[in-house]
Each structure stands twice: as C-alpha cells, then as structure tokens.
Amino acid sequence: MISSAQAEELKKSLSEKNVPAEVYVGMRYWHPFTEEAIEQIKKDGITKLVVLPLYPQFSISTSGSSLRLLESIFRDDAYLVNMQHTVLPSWYQREGYIKAMSNLIEKELKSFDCPKEVMIFFSAHGVPLAYVEEAGDPYKAEMEECVDLIMEELETRKISNAFTLAYQSRVGPVEWLKPYTDVTIVELGKKGVKSLLAVPISFVSEHIETLEEIDVEYKELALESGIEKWGRVPALGCEPSFISDLADAVIESLPYVGAMAVSNLQARQPLVPLGSVEELLAAYDSQHRELPSPVIVWEWGLTKSAETWNGRVAMLAVLLLLFFEVTTPDSVFHQLGILPPALR
Numbered sequence: 001m002i003s004s005a006q007a008e009e010l011k012k013s014l015s016e017k018n019v020p021a022e023v024y025v026g027m028r029y030w031h032p033f034t035e036e037a038i039e040q041i042k043k044d045g046i047t048k049l050v051v052l053p054l055y056p057q058f059s060i061s062t063s064g065s066s067l068r069l070l071e072s073i074f075r076d077d078a079y080l081v082n083m084q085h086t087v088l089p090s091w092y093q094r095e096g097y098i099k100a101m102s103n104l105i106e107k108e109l110k111s112f113d114c115p116k117e118v119m120i121f122f123s124a125h126g127v128p129l130a131y132v133e134e135a136g137d138p139y140k141a142e143m144e145e146c147v148d149l150i151m152e153e154l155e156t157r158k159i160s161n162a163f164t165l166a167y168q169s170r171v172g173p174v175e176w177l178k179p180y181t182d183v184t185i186v187e188l189g190k191k192g193v194k195s196l197l198a199v200p201i202s203f204v205s206e207h208i209e210t211l212e213e214i215d216v217e218y219k220e221l222a223l224e225s226g227i228e229k230w231g232r233v234p235a236l237g238c239e240p241s242f243i244s245d246l247a248d249a250v251i252e253s254l255p256y257v258g259a260m261a262v263s264n265l266q267a268r269q270p271l272v273p274l275g276s277v278e279e280l281l282a283a284y285d286s287q288h289r290e291l292p293s294p295v296i297v298w299e300w301g302l303t304k305s306a307e308t309w310n311g312r313v314a315m316l317a318v319l320l321l322l323f324f325e326v327t328t329p330d331s332v333f334h335q336l337g338i339l340p341p342a343l344r
Contacts (some may be wrong), residue, residue, distance in 0.1 A: 002193045002237060003054065009238045013247035021250075022046065034069055038332060042079055049085040050250050056097060058090035058147060059139035061127050085255040092146040096245020102153040103241070104233045108197055109159065110248070112229055118195040119188060120161050122147050124202040126167030126176040133256055140177055145202065151202070164188070165201075168218075169209055182221055189225025196222055198232040204242075206235045 003025050011023040022044060033255050039047065051070065053063040067087065074080040074283045091097060109115040124143050131137040154160070168181035188196065210232075212271030219230050236242045260338065 001025075005238055006054070006243065008245055009240075009243045010250070013243050014250065017082070017247055017251060019247075019251055019254075025029070028066060028069065031140070034066065035073065037237065038077075038080070042077075043199065047083060048246055048254065049083055050253050051085060051087040052246070053087075053089065055202065056090060056092040056204065057124075057139055057142040057202060059127055059131070060135055060137045061131055061139075063089055064137075069261070071268055086253050087248055090142055091249050092142055093149060093251060094245055095240065096241055096248065098146075098149050098153050100236055100239055100245065101150050101201075101233075104236070104239070105150070105199060106159060106199070108233050110230050111231055112195055112197070114195065116161065117229070118197050119164065119193045120151075121185075121196050121200060122150075122190075122199045122201045123168050123181045123218070124165065124200075126170045126180070129175045129177055132177065143202070150201075168213060182186070182220060184340070185218060185222050186225045189227050190220065193227055195229035196227050198233070200235055201235065204236045206237065207271040256323060265313040277342060282320070 007025045008022040011021065014021045014023070018131050022041075024037040024041055025032055026034035028034060051067075053066060055062045059066070067089075074083075075109055105120065109118055109120075125136060131277055147163070151163055153279050159245075162178075164184065166179045166181040166184040167177040170176035170180060183299065185196070198214055200214060214232060222230050
C-alpha cells in the first residue's frame with residue numbers, strides 16, 4: 001500500500017533529520033482505520049502527536065471530515081484529551097511540494113516532441129459547489145493558489161506553457177465545482193489543442209482516480225476530441241524531495257519545535273493555519289452541522305454517469321441470465337413463455 005510506504009519513508013527522513021518518531025497511517029474507509037491507528041498510538045505511549053492529512057489542500061469534505069472523527073475520538077478518551085497535538089491542515093504552499101510537482105511536470109514535458117506547445121492540464125478532485133458557497137470551504141481558493149505557485153516556479157525554469165485547471169470525479173445529479181475535467185477536455189480539442197499533459201494536482205498517490213479515470217477515461221476522451229498527444233504526470237508517491245519536505249513540515253509543526261529543529265518562519269503560510277483539532281473545527285466548522293445539500297442539477301442525455309450505470313446494470317443482467325441458465329432446467333426464455341417448454 002502506497003500510504004504505508006510513504007509513512008515508512010517519512011519515518012526514515014525524520015530520523016535522518018535527527019527527529020526519531022513513529023509514523024502511523026489511519027484511514028476513514030479502509031484498513032488501517034483511524035480508530036485502529038489511535039489504539040496503536042495509545043499502546044505505544046505516544047504523548048505528542050502531529051496530524052498530517054495527505055491532502056495538499058484543505059477541504060471540509062476531506063481533511064475536515066477526518067478532523068470531525070478525531071474530535072469525537074479525542075473527546076471520549078481521557079488519554080487523548082491530555083495529549084499534546086497539532087494539525088497540519090494543508091501544505092500545498094510549501095516550497096518543497098511546489099518544487100517536487102514542478103520537477104515532475106518538467107520531466108514529462110520533455111517526453112513531447114514540441115514541449116512548448118503542450119497545454120498543462122491540472123485536474124483536481126472536485127467537491128460539491130455548495131460546500132464552497134454555503135459552508136465556506138477554502139478548497140477552491142487553495143487549489144487555485146497552488147496552481148499559480150507551480151506555474152510561478154516553472155516560469156523561473158523558462159517554462160511558460162499555457163495551462164488550465166478543472167475538477168474531476170463528480171458523482172450524482174448535483175452541481176460540483178466547475179469547470180469539469182471531461183467538459184474542458186472536449187472544449188480544448190475543439191479549440192485546436194493537440195498536446196495535453198494531465199497533472200493530478202490533488203492526489204499524492206496512484207489510485208482509481210488516476211489510473212482509471214485519468215489514464216483510461218480522460219485519455220480516451222482526449223483522443224476522441226482531436227487531441228493527438230497525451231501525457232500524464234505521475235503522483236508524487238515516495239518522491240524523495242517530497243517526502244523530505246513533508247518531514248520538514250512535521251518538524252516545524254511540533255510543539256516547542258525550537259528545541260528540536262530550526263523552523264522556516266519565513267515560509268508562505270496556507271489559507272488554513274496550523275492548529276489543534278478543536279481550533280480548526282471552531283474556525284471552519286463552528287456549527288458542526290451537516291454539510292449543505294448540493295444544488296440539484298439533472299443532466300439528461302448520454303452523460304458519462306448514465307453510460308456508467310447502464311453498463312453496470314447490463315453486466316448484472318448478463319450475470320443473472322447465466323446464473324438462471326446454469327441452475328434451472330429451462331432457460332429464461334422458456335420460463336418467460338417466449339419459447340415453448342423444453343422437453344425433459
């Protein structure tokens with residue numbers, strides 16, 4: 001699992017910087033769950049904790065959701081209530097992260113015949129529009145600033161390609177952050193763009209949204225839309241400079257960090273500042289209410305969502321037909337009366 005590999009490399013990097021520390025992985029929807037990680041932290045007798053979400057940009061639907069869970073766990077546990085901790089809510093603005101992303105983009109641009117003619121296409125995970133407009137989610141602002149910082153770094157390297165930002169992975173009949181990745185790809189094809197380099201800007205590891213959605217679905221859509229050359233920047237994974245910068249971020253956020261390492265006090269600050277679980281929730285989720293219901297916008301016609309669900313239903317129907325064919329003496333067509341009963 002890539003997250004475990006990242007944790008192991010982070011532990012090594014911290015050790016090399018003379019900060020011996022244990023690193024734990026906790027997830028919301030799969031093992032090791034956050035609750036499992038917290039139990040191990042307690043067993044190991046940890047007294048100081050840095051919470052490091054692996055989302056470069058903060059959103060109430062990602063990092064915020066995890067903070068809610070942590071708050072409920074901390075509140076009900078006497079050991080955790082007294083634990084000194086801090087949360088690093090976002091780190092998209094860090095120089096190490098910006099340089100690591102720029103390195104990957106610069107490398108992939110060189111794989112094109114005419115690198116200067118390539119459109120750099122930043123594709124970020126979307127969130128429902130209501131989260132931003134009604135709940136004050138800073139995700140969109142942080143994402144746009146992140147892209148600007150990367151392009152500024154590329155400018156220092158004499159790379160001034162055209163670029164754009166769009167949002168992927170929307171689900172359901174609701175309005176999400178725009179522009180949408182699939183719609184934008186089609187529009188770029190119509191405008192005559194021939195070379196496109198996709199940059200998964202909100203993902204630090206490879207998974208279905210990069211390997212399937214970007215590498216298969218969006219690539220196919222791009223080629224169908226007239227884009228001839230396609231490339232994709234890999235996720236950061238365990239890229240050494242990225243891991244090293246994460247280690248620096250952890251060190252700088254440790255309580256009383258001055259006794260352990262020299263922090264970069266001049267570093268650009270994120271829109272969501274460092275703080276405890278309680279402080280961050282008080283600032284960005286003070287009412288602790290349900291996230292607002294997104295605006296319903298039905299999309300009729302041959303949409304990607306409709307085609308996906310039609311395909312799934314069709315596959316399920318075929319499996320059911322095969323099941324009845326194997327387990328019953330008469331075929332489905334005989335049972336429905338379309339064909340006369342079979343002779344036994």
